[in-house]
Amino acid sequence: MHVAQPLPSGPSPPRPPRVSSSHLLTQWGLARLARAFRGVPVRLELWDGSYADFSTAESVATVRVRDRATLLNLTMRPAVAFGEAYAAGRIVVDGDLVPMLVAVNQALAARPYPGRPPREGRITPARARHNVHAHYDIGNDFYRLWLDETMAYTCAYFTDPEATLERAQQAKLEYVCRKLQLRPGDHVIEAGCGWGALALHMARTHGVTVSAYNVSASQLAFARAEAVRAGLADRVTFVNDDYRAIAGRADAFVSIGMLEHVGREQYPELGRAIDRVLDPARGRGLLHFIGRDAPMPFNAWIAEYIFPGAYAPALSEVLSGVLEPCGLSVFDVENLRPHYARTLTHWLDRFEARADRVQKMFDEAFVRTWRLYLASAAACFLSGSLQLFQVTFGRPADDSRPWTRDVLYRRRADGSL
Amino acid sequence: MHVAQPLPSGPSPPRPPRVSSSHLLTQWGLARLARAFRGVPVRLELWDGSYADFSTAESVATVRVRDRATLLNLTMRPAVAFGEAYAAGRIVVDGDLVPMLVAVNQALAARPYPGRPPREGRITPARARHNVHAHYDIGNDFYRLWLDETMAYTCAYFTDPEATLERAQQAKLEYVCRKLQLRPGDHVIEAGCGWGALALHMARTHGVTVSAYNVSASQLAFARAEAVRAGLADRVTFVNDDYRAIAGRADAFVSIGMLEHVGREQYPELGRAIDRVLDPARGRGLLHFIGRDAPMPFNAWIAEYIFPGAYAPALSEVLSGVLEPCGLSVFDVENLRPHYARTLTHWLDRFEARADRVQKMFDEAFVRTWRLYLASAAACFLSGSLQLFQVTFGRPADDSRPWTRDVLYRRRADGSL
Numbered sequence: 001m002h003v004a005q006p007l008p009s010g011p012s013p014p015r016p017p018r019v020s021s022s023h024l025l026t027q028w029g030l031a032r033l034a035r036a037f038r039g040v041p042v043r044l045e046l047w048d049g050s051y052a053d054f055s056t057a058e059s060v061a062t063v064r065v066r067d068r069a070t071l072l073n074l075t076m077r078p079a080v081a082f083g084e085a086y087a088a089g090r091i092v093v094d095g096d097l098v099p100m101l102v103a104v105n106q107a108l109a110a111r112p113y114p115g116r117p118p119r120e121g122r123i124t125p126a127r128a129r130h131n132v133h134a135h136y137d138i139g140n141d142f143y144r145l146w147l148d149e150t151m152a153y154t155c156a157y158f159t160d161p162e163a164t165l166e167r168a169q170q171a172k173l174e175y176v177c178r179k180l181q182l183r184p185g186d187h188v189i190e191a192g193c194g195w196g197a198l199a200l201h202m203a204r205t206h207g208v209t210v211s212a213y214n215v216s217a218s219q220l221a222f223a224r225a226e227a228v229r230a231g232l233a234d235r236v237t238f239v240n241d242d243y244r245a246i247a248g249r250a251d252a253f254v255s256i257g258m259l260e261h262v263g264r265e266q267y268p269e270l271g272r273a274i275d276r277v278l279d280p281a282r283g284r285g286l287l288h289f290i291g292r293d294a295p296m297p298f299n300a301w302i303a304e305y306i307f308p309g310a311y312a313p314a315l316s317e318v319l320s321g322v323l324e325p326c327g328l329s330v331f332d333v334e335n336l337r338p339h340y341a342r343t344l345t346h347w348l349d350r351f352e353a354r355a356d357r358v359q360k361m362f363d364e365a366f367v368r369t370w371r372l373y374l375a376s377a378a379a380c381f382l383s384g385s386l387q388l389f390q391v392t393f394g395r396p397a398d399d400s401r402p403w404t405r406d407v408l409y410r411r412r413a414d415g416s417l
Numbered sequence: 418m419h420v421a422q423p424l425p426s427g428p429s430p431p432r433p434p435r436v437s438s439s440h441l442l443t444q445w446g447l448a449r450l451a452r453a454f455r456g457v458p459v460r461l462e463l464w465d466g467s468y469a470d471f472s473t474a475e476s477v478a479t480v481r482v483r484d485r486a487t488l489l490n491l492t493m494r495p496a497v498a499f500g501e502a503y504a505a506g507r508i509v510v511d512g513d514l515v516p517m518l519v520a521v522n523q524a525l526a527a528r529p530y531p532g533r534p535p536r537e538g539r540i541t542p543a544r545a546r547h548n549v550h551a552h553y554d555i556g557n558d559f560y561r562l563w564l565d566e567t568m569a570y571t572c573a574y575f576t577d578p579e580a581t582l583e584r585a586q587q588a589k590l591e592y593v594c595r596k597l598q599l600r601p602g603d604h605v606i607e608a609g610c611g612w613g614a615l616a617l618h619m620a621r622t623h624g625v626t627v628s629a630y631n632v633s634a635s636q637l638a639f640a641r642a643e644a645v646r647a648g649l650a651d652r653v654t655f656v657n658d659d660y661r662a663i664a665g666r667a668d669a670f671v672s673i674g675m676l677e678h679v680g681r682e683q684y685p686e687l688g689r690a691i692d693r694v695l696d697p698a699r700g701r702g703l704l705h706f707i708g709r710d711a712p713m714p715f716n717a718w719i720a721e722y723i724f725p726g727a728y729a730p731a732l733s734e735v736l737s738g739v740l741e742p743c744g745l746s747v748f749d750v751e752n753l754r755p756h757y758a759r760t761l762t763h764w765l766d767r768f769e770a771r772a773d774r775v776q777k778m779f780d781e782a783f784v785r786t787w788r789l790y791l792a793s794a795a796a797c798f799l800s801g802s803l804q805l806f807q808v809t810f811g812r813p814a815d816d817s818r819p820w821t822r823d824v825l826y827r828r829r830a831d832g833s834l
Binding site for chain 1 (some may be wrong): 576750752754800812816
């Protein structure tokens, strides 16, 4: 999953914007936005030809606003209003979306978020199911249009930055297995298994058995069919249940791109579930998630239209919330931010190439919403306002792990992992 | 620096200990210790032949207590009383210290520390100088007796677990340089440089200039003499000042084994100092420190007799205290716990081999105090009650770092880094 940088709402030091408009309310709105987005190299242009330049630098794009209601909405809830108006075509962007959003992020990066972001509230198993349904059950055919063959919908791992998306996703699957030190006969519990690519790869390539949990009916149907097709149905069990219901005893626990949906209030519950199933001697695990360099609220538009209930945590929030309360030990943390920027650029390109088919499946507003979502997520990873963490952990005194990390980087003859 | 696991003070479920003694106060003391250390495979034996077995398992050692005052002190402040009495010879251990302390740690590991450990209070620059003087200015000749040739007094990196200590320390120096992506011409600021091994290695091997800060007069005198001897005095400047006074502009910041002395209240000050000097585009840094899997108080005896003002933080405390407030991005975290257990085993062996010379320099109580300190630190890393973290960090959008971590693991023809 992917999120976008929140837009600012507070005031910043006033500076006379380059504004031209004869209407007082319009002038006020333009001036207010010019203050909030001061320094962003974007021109805002209105229905009547009036405009504001947010920076003295050359603009990377022109944002055209079609009517006064949209302008005034932008002054009130910029993130949500921008997304809604962009989807409805009441805002049009002349220029590339991604560089524009990168410029917005970079200009705003110098303004740290004050205090702690508000809590999201409790996410019950029923709520979790609702949230997941809203995004992942849109339709397997839709995702198949622009994801690669693996149907992996999380950050890939580019051992070579020019690798194809599919090869980078395969490398990610293998890289995760190595970090988990899988051995034939191990039992693995996966929480949030998507369309099943990792579970099937683990069973096929590493001789393990897997219990893979998910609450998306569409993804589970797809994954189960794949398991049968691959002859792995006896090794991989896809379970329609919440991460809180994981059971049994596992040599390894893995969760790729689920933590963003868990919610901070539930972090200790997730930790207890992991601690409960992990082998007490050498059980180890991996959490792969979108995070931030410091706690910050989740983008309101993304939370409303793309990922209800989502949150991108700071690393410290995951450690103090999930792992520390049950005494699990962090072995390794890797930040793969540039890899997610690359992954998202691939997805956005592939989505654009199939946009007409998406429009036939849904409508133009859907296409524009998803374009903005993928572009803003790419911009967030390019500008560093989002990070991608892989945290490997295990029991505090586990001496079964390799002496050094060299083993993660052995290559096959063809250069692949 | 190294620390030991706190001994427990609270009660645990009562169970009839195997106690034999006719004196009521002695019976009470034995019973109380047997409850506190229930499950630890140790026999406590008293001056009158009475004893308590803390576990039904076979004892790994017998702790002989010489008098009733010592026994009663143990019931009140176990960590401090044990260390003081051991140093004074009022407690004698029959059996190996390290396995005994490992067994203590393992038995107590299942009892999590409730709540948050108390704050240590402010450590001013004057206080920091005092704390450092108390440990690191004991005498270069003393440390030279049992450290290896590099005089590195922090966790080594064993690319081969059978490597010599010196080779593992050399590997650590090189490994840190790789994590910092040093390039010829870079300027590096080091905070807490010990006897200068890393600063000189960086200048000699990577063509960088270094400003290395320390407040230990003995260490600085040694380091400056080494710089002159190595012909590097024009490339490496050893500065007698606090980490808060670091100045200039650095391509890289590094601190090995200093954070344990900084104190939690000063973490944001350390973060601001790093942020101030680091290049805003591609400045990167590395913090190497002893930590824990969850916040826990520092051992009271170590704090009183070995490392005044020290604290071993949880990773989350370092992230939320040092790095997050100034928006620095975590690139990589590695836990080298087994390497510190190995390093400490080397140090303890070398210390024992020179114990008679140490006794001539100081006295028997000093030898016993340092033996207990090194043994308990080894036990903490063996049992997982202490961890060793290397955290690599930098600017959130830095794209100059390598695409993968492969580059950290390239070997020379002789197998070394």
